[in-house]
Amino acid sequence: MKPLSHPRAEDINIYAVLHALAEPARMKIVQTLAAADGRPCGTFGINLSKSTLSAHFKVLREAGVIRQETGPGNARLNTLRRAELNARFPGLLDSVLQAVEESDPALASG
């Protein structure tokens, strides 16, 4: 499987990141990764079609929020670009993740 392209850490744009996070499905992806990195795309328990899911992963990847590497078999290994995000936007990811649990507990528990 072709490796996908990712923005460099220093090219990560705040508007792209905020836009990527301003959507419940994508937020759930991020939140799930924050709890357990390295999952393939299909393991997020989101009730959307494959194509829609793939599009959401693409938005997150192109915003620089997640990294998608070719994993074993045909899976994509998704990881949060935690350190890079923290270096560029200190505290942002953590405060957003904390905010989600405050504002959208259903998502947090589901």
Added chain:
Amino acid sequence: MKPLSHPRAEDINIYAVLHALAEPARMKIVQTLAAADGRPCGTFGINLSKSTLSAHFKVLREAGVIRQETGPGNARLNTLRRAELNARFPGLLDSVLQAVEESDPALASG
């Protein structure tokens, strides 16, 4: 002038806030208010039509990011809902504002 309605602090939604902030003109408004509260809408140095500006203020207001009160004369006094945002989403606003200066310095200096 009619007073405008604002969401209660506890009803502020993280997705609405992130969406509101994921736009350079609106971000500039927030950033300007962070530096100096209480300005009328026309004093933000944004090169957009009045109607577009008004729409952006509406998005920010309905998201709970800013408060718009009827000021002296016909002006709206815009203020950041800093304390309320901080209470609900601790650290979020500050990290976003800091992130903007990192990611969009042109906006910061303009």
Added chain:
DNA sequence: CCAGGTGTTCGCCAACCAGCGAACACTTGC
């Protein structure tokens, strides 16, 4: 009362976005 200044609202338009299914690509395993 009328003019000037500030914002809001209303159409309108082009662009974007989230959703889907179908088809394709790629790897593993039989």
Added chain:
DNA sequence: GCAAGTGTTCGCTGGTTGGCGAACACCTGG
């Protein structure tokens, strides 16, 4: 080689968004 499994891409659709100008509402000052 072929089926199964996982993601991606493409085309399409409906809804939302951001932009504008024009018209209106409202207050202040002549």
